[in-house]
Amino acid sequence: MMDFLEDAELDTLAIRAGIQRGPEGEHSEPIFTTSSYVFKSAAEAAARFAGNSPGNVYSRYTNPTVRLFQDRIAALEGAESAVATSSGMAAILSTCMAHLQSGDHVICSRSVFGTTTVWFTRYMEKFGVKVSLVPLTDLDAWRSAVTPKTKLMFLETPSNPLCEVADLGALSALAKQANSLLVVDNCFCTPALQRPLELGADLVVHSATKYLDGQGRCLGGAVVGSTELVDPVLAFIRTCGPTMSPFNAWVFAKGLETLRLRMEAHSSNALKLAEYLAARPEVEKVFYAGLPDHPGHELAKKQQRAFGGVMSFRVKGDKAAAWRFIDAVRIMSLTANLGDAKTTIVHPATTTHGRLAPEEKQAAGITDNLIRVSVGLESPIDLIKDLDRGLAAL
Known part of the structure; x- marks a missing residue:
């Protein structure tokens, strides 16, 4: 982030964060509708593909417009890093595929979007990940569900659709005791109303389709957190491709302004x-x-x-x-x-x-x-x- 924005308020970050003006000096953020990028030399191409040189490689995982949205949502959540996905469910999928493996255990709130429940109970278990569903507000139930193989705890707060509220501080402490990641779907509040990372969460996921856009125009998602935890999600997206399009990223970036x-x-x-x-x-x-x-x-x-x-x-x-x-x-x-x-x-x-x-x-x-x-x-x-x-x- 630019130095002069480090102490900026949320409203300023929502409008100014992530802007990298090109040689034309454009005021409104451009849309980079390109699938690939031209390199100045074979050596530069090799360095970029190896991750040893900054710059764009391929729009499946590097695109200036998508990066604008990623930088902006990361700034609003008070995070080091963010990666954009093709939908909110793709954000959950990518987080799980990056941080879980067969034999791991997940604790998920019962009070989540129906498709989230289906993902965990019918698809994650298909790949050998065990899942326990617990009442969102029952801390004892969360504690009792912990096993030595618990690697991820997932919840929404407020929940969909009963608006239950989880104690993020208490769940964060429990997750740390269990050596587990606490992942919070912040869709209902957005960083304008709640910043789970400040309350102890490890990762935040968004369906950008909802309030981040605000007008029901595009599908998209995001995973936000430390660079250490977001980079594995980016690596999965680079390989498997549940990527946000540049046009959608531009719509979401503009939506964040208001x-x-x-x-x-x-x-x-x-x-x-x-x-x-x-x-x-x-x-x-x-x-x-x-x-x-x-x-x-x-x-x-x-x-x-x-x-x-x-x-x-x-x-x-x-x-x-x-x-x-x-x-x-x-x-x-x-x-x-x-x-x-x-x-x-x-x-x-x-x-x-x-x-x-x-x-x-x-x-x-x-x-x-x-x-x-x-x-x-x-x-x-x-x-x-x-x-x-x-x-x-x-």
Whole structure:
């Protein structure tokens, strides 16, 4: 990072970090749409391929636009290094393939994105990695699950979709005792609201598809942490190719410029909607850490700058009632994505967590009457009117 940015605030880093202007003196960051690079000599080519000389080699793993995004997200997370991937799941895949081998053991929270659970329980185990699923907030369960072969602990906080909050300091201490890596999916908060590395995490993963973009335009992911831990992930990506495209990297880098402003607005809107739903008799329970009666409220206040834009709630009734609510709204988009400027609504039990077995859903609290809302940037007055349409359909 440039010396004059070392003590810069997050808003400045989000706009200025990673910029390397070319000979044209361009002000807006360019997109380098090239697959390969020309070397001045055979010796230079050999040195770059060997990693003995700085410069680009091949856009599967070195590209100036992708590097801009990597440098910027690393700066925002307070990290030494970052590597960009083709999706959020590719970030998780690459982290596991770089740091695990057959015979290792993983402890994963039950309260994660459904596809993350599928990855660990159906694919990692296929390659000889044992996986234990534990309740996110039960520290004793995490401790009891540790074995001499535990090499990685994985979690989201707040969790998807019940917004549970993990004690990152306590889990970090446990991971260090177990000689294990603590990997945190920071998708819901982003570094604008939470920096897990400062709380003891070893690596942070992102689905850049969500809030880092902010407008639902592109797929992408990132792995962020120390150079020592990120370099093996880069080595895997160099070989296997789950790479972020230059165009997507440019979109994400520009999205980061407004990240804090958007996250504050998302959080403000989500709190208003959560408070409204919590007071409605048609609603069984609201899950949002911004509510004072949420079990993780005080912990979230310590770990996060705000409570984020995702909330969920259970309507009184069954799946049919939840579907009636979802089908009745008009402003909210029925789509599984989150982190968009547009508010989205989804039924987790049949979409984002639909591939889980019934017992897995039950253990994770994914009931048929649960609805998840990623609150966007529309007027909260209009969003509450939309909630009224859903409530009237119950």
